[in-house]
Amino acid sequence: MNSAAVVPYLRPQGTLADIGSGAGLPGIVIAAMRPALTVKLIEPMERRCTWLAEVVDELGLDNVEILRGRAEEYHDAFEVDIVTARAVAALDKLARMSLPLLSKQGEMVVLKGRNVASEVPGARKVLRKYAMGEPEIIEAVTAPGLESTTVVRIQRAV
Numbered sequence: 040m041n042s043a044a045v046v047p048y049l050r051p052q053g054t055l056a057d058i059g060s061g062a063g064l065p066g067i068v069i070a071a072m073r074p075a076l077t078v079k080l081i082e083p084m085e086r087r088c089t090w091l092a093e094v095v096d097e098l099g100l101d102n103v104e105i106l107r108g109r110a111e112e113y114h115d116a117f118e119v120d121i122v123t124a125r126a127v128a129a130l131d132k133l134a135r136m137s138l139p140l141l142s143k144q145g146e147m148v149v150l151k152g153r154n155v156a157s158e159v160p161g162a163r164k165v166l167r168k169y170a171m172g173e174p175e176i177i178e179a180v181t182a183p184g185l186e187s188t189t190v191v192r193i194q195r196a197v
Contacts, residue, residue: 041150042068044179044188045123048148051075053120058110058137059083059127063091065150069123070095070103076121080105081113114139125150130158130174130191131165138169146194147171153189172196 042065049055052075057066060080070078080095080103082088088107095103106113122137122145130151137147151158159174166174177190 040181040185041188042125043072044181045069045148045150045190046072048177048179048190048192049073049076049121049123053077054118054142055079055121055123056081056110056113056119056137056140058122058124058133060091060105061087061126063094065123065125067091067094067098067100067103070100071098074102076102078103079117079119081110082107083109110136110140118142118145120145122147123149129161130155131162134162134165134169134171134193138165138171141169141195144195146192148190148192151189151191155189155191166193170196 045065054077056079058081060066060082066078066080080091088105091105119140120142122140124133127133156176171193175192178187179190180187
């Protein structure tokens, strides 16, 4: 459920890279809920990529591409409108590995823990380097009666 909490904060169409897709959260959930988004699942572990391919096939998700490797390996290979991730790294490290993938109008929309505000000061230098604005920390409701999820959205500075 918490992977679905990020979906209302995403553009309805365009391109998205899910960094460190692992079990497909939130990437698979996003692809299923936003079929007009082209979703690139970036995952370094072969067995996880195999599993992701099986899930994508089983669900019939034709808007998904699975890329085996680390996000840094794709820095000059393509650009996306949105980068997302869940439980990958602290905000500064996540920004270094994912922001080079963003287009000029791109944004980062990630699931983070409740203490993400403490990561923001350490990430500001990296965010400035990639012309990103101030992080917006959102308490996103997953479903009535369930605990909220923390979403961080960072848009390009205009």
